[in-house]
Amino acid sequence: MSAPDTREVILEARELTREFDGVKALDRFSFKLHRGEVLGLLGANGAGKTTAMNCLLGLTLPTSGELTAFGLPLQANRIKILQRSNFSSAYTALPGNLLVWQNLLVFARIYGVPNPKKKIAELLELLEIPHLQKRVTGQLSAGESTRVNLCKAFLNDPELLMLDEPTASLDPDIADKVRKVVRKVQRERSIAILYTSHNMRDIEEVCDRVIFLHKGKIVREGTPSDIVAQSSSDNLEDVFIKIARDGEILDEPKKDSAV
Amino acid sequence: MNFRIISALVMRHLFLYSRTPMRMVELVFWPLVDLVVWGNVTVFIQKNSDAKFGGFILFFLGAMILWDILFRAQQGVAISFLEDVWTRNLLNIFVAPVRTAEYLSSTFVVGFLRILITCVVMSLVSWIGYSFNIFQLQWWLVPFFLNLMVFGWALGMISTALILRWGQAAESLAWAVPFFIQPVVCVFYRVEDMPAWSQPIAWLFPATPIFEGMREVMKTGSMSWNHLWLAAGLNVIYLSLAGWLFVWVLNLTRKRGLLTKFATQ
Known part of the structure; x- marks a missing residue:
């Protein structure tokens, strides 16, 4: 039996659903982000990352579900929470x-x-x-x-930081500098970071844990190396492409490990 | 309500005006064009008509300066909001610990500063060019000035709410809304000069008793309390309704997920 997780939960979503004209952009999305952890939110365009980020920032209201930050319900404590966060x-x-x-x-x-x-x-x-x-x-x-x-x-000096594709359109040198600074500050100050990116190098270098979204649902969750190990892919980018093309394919266990 | 946050938001606009002198020109240029055109027209009428038109300069230029107070106050709110949209800064503000009341208050202050600048310049030019001293309008006019500014804020919130609801396609409302009501609020003529059917409509707007009261003050030199109280009462209703409309539209855009689309388009 594994020991209970005693890490402080900074941000938590429970069964978060967001519908637009009957289409579910987020479908019972649940996760926890702990103090000092960098959580990557991945998925193809339209997978639900931006909707999730907007709900977490209070810019879009969820159709149903609960959101808390620092143990407080988001909507009722928006100003208090934003004072301790940044974006x-x-x-x-x-x-x-x-x-x-x-x-x-x-x-x-x-x-x-x-x-x-x-x-x-x-x-x-x-x-x-x-x-x-x-x-x-x-x-x-x-x-x-x-x-x-x-x-x-x-x-x-935020305790919770949301970074939406911070290295988009940057050359590899600057992107590398940005990743290093983010990681350095995050470690020094034990910041909880929610990080979205289409750059798998970013995710592998910066994120402790990753959630893959497909059609608003979580289809994979774990450390970047675990996700690669559990799939039939060689690297995170291949995993991304497979999920983008067919989210369900990754629900099948890796052939090697299935034996 | 946090005054530090309001002052920070106002500071942003002060930086903007200090960095781009063309914005100052915009504050002064159109009022000056109006002033010169109307000033010359009233001088012409005065020279070519009998003595009973003697007070025309006072009435016309006074009305024009007061109309500009309303317009600048409305613009202060609506343009401050649009500045955030144009610079794609709206999301940064909405994800910062800024309350809606603080954001709106900062736009009110910007509106007040715009009025101050416009009024000083227009008063100086009308004094030098047309020997029209705004201070001859009596200190009784100050409460009317303030009421006009408050009505401008209410119109600004209504314009902003409509832009927020309908997106950038509705941007022109930031300039158009005051002119929708201009024909019925008796800026340059009396309520009794309007067609009978439109007179009750005129009294629905706080600006009507303000302009009527202004003419009364200029004519008699004494305060028109009935007009002032009516304007103040209507302003309370308008300000409350406009504030409610803004918050309602803001929540609606959040519910429909339109806020981010609008802020990043």
């Missing part, structure tokens, strides 16, 4: 017409960061972009912009 996405931007330091200062004040100028300088240093401080945000490259968004995401 960064490749698909949102900080106002392009402001300077980088101006954008970061505004968000530092929103989150009530003590000594915001010092904090901003530290984060810019950490992400190796102190030279961008006085640049216009809208004129940054994709890689620079991603790192500035991450600065914003780390401003309030």
Whole structure:
């Protein structure tokens, strides 16, 4: 008999379902995210990742099911929870017409960061972009912009961080730097991270555990290496492709291990 | 309500205006065009008519400046929201610990600052160009100014709610909504000058007693309390309904999952 899991649950979804015009984008989706854990949410386009992320951020209300963060129901405690969380996405931007330091200062004040100028300088240093401080945000490259968004995401020392495809459209060098910084900060501060990506390298390097979604349902869950070992695939990318093409195929055990 | 958060949201707009002087031009350019056109028209009428039109400059320019207060207050709310949409920043705000009331309050403050800038410039130009001193309108006008600003905020919330509901295709409402009501709120004429059937409609809007009251103050130099109380009462109703509409639409977009689509389109 295995020992009970005593790790602190930071985020929990129970039987989360979200329907759009009768179609289930999420179908009884349940999971737990623990303190200090990086959980990858994977799936093809339309698998339900974005819907899940939006429900978890309180941007979309679930049709049914329960969501709690830090032990509190999400909807009733949205502000308290958001104060301890943060978010960064490749698909949102900080106002392009402001300077980088101006954008970061505004968000530092929103989150009530003590000594915001010092904090901003530290984060810019950490992400190796102190030279961008006085640049216009809208004129940054994709890689620079991603790192500035991450600065914003780390401003309030979040205990829960949601990263939506943080390395999308980045070159391999910058993507590698971003992954390393995320992992470093996450380990130092024991942050719980929910991470979505289409880049399997990201997932293998950053995530402790992975959930594969297909048509709104969880079809695989485990560590990246366990998932590969349990499938008839050689690597996570093959697993991804098989699930994207036919989610059920992976329910069959790997031929080698079945013998 | 957290004032730190409101001030942070206002600071963002101040940075924006300080960084892009063209936005200041927008605040001043159209009011100035209006002022010069109407100023010249009223001078022309005055020169070519008998003495009973003597107060035209006072009435027209006064009405125009007051209309601009309403328009700028409405714009403060609606354009501040659109700025977040245009810059794809809306999601960052909605996933930050910002309450709806704090977000709206920051847009009210931005609206107030826009009014302040526009009013100072228009007052100076009308004084220099047409010898029209806004302060001759009496201090009694201040409560009417404030009521007009509050009605502008309510219209701003209604415009924003409609844009949130119908998406960016409805953006033009940010500019159009005040003009939908302009014909019936008696900005430049009295209620009794309107067709009889439309007069009861006019009294449904707080702006009507405000403009009627303004004319009363300018004519008699004394306060028109009935108009003021009617405007204030209607404003309480409008502000409450507009706030309720905004929150209702926001929840509806969350329920239907439209918020993220709208914020990232």
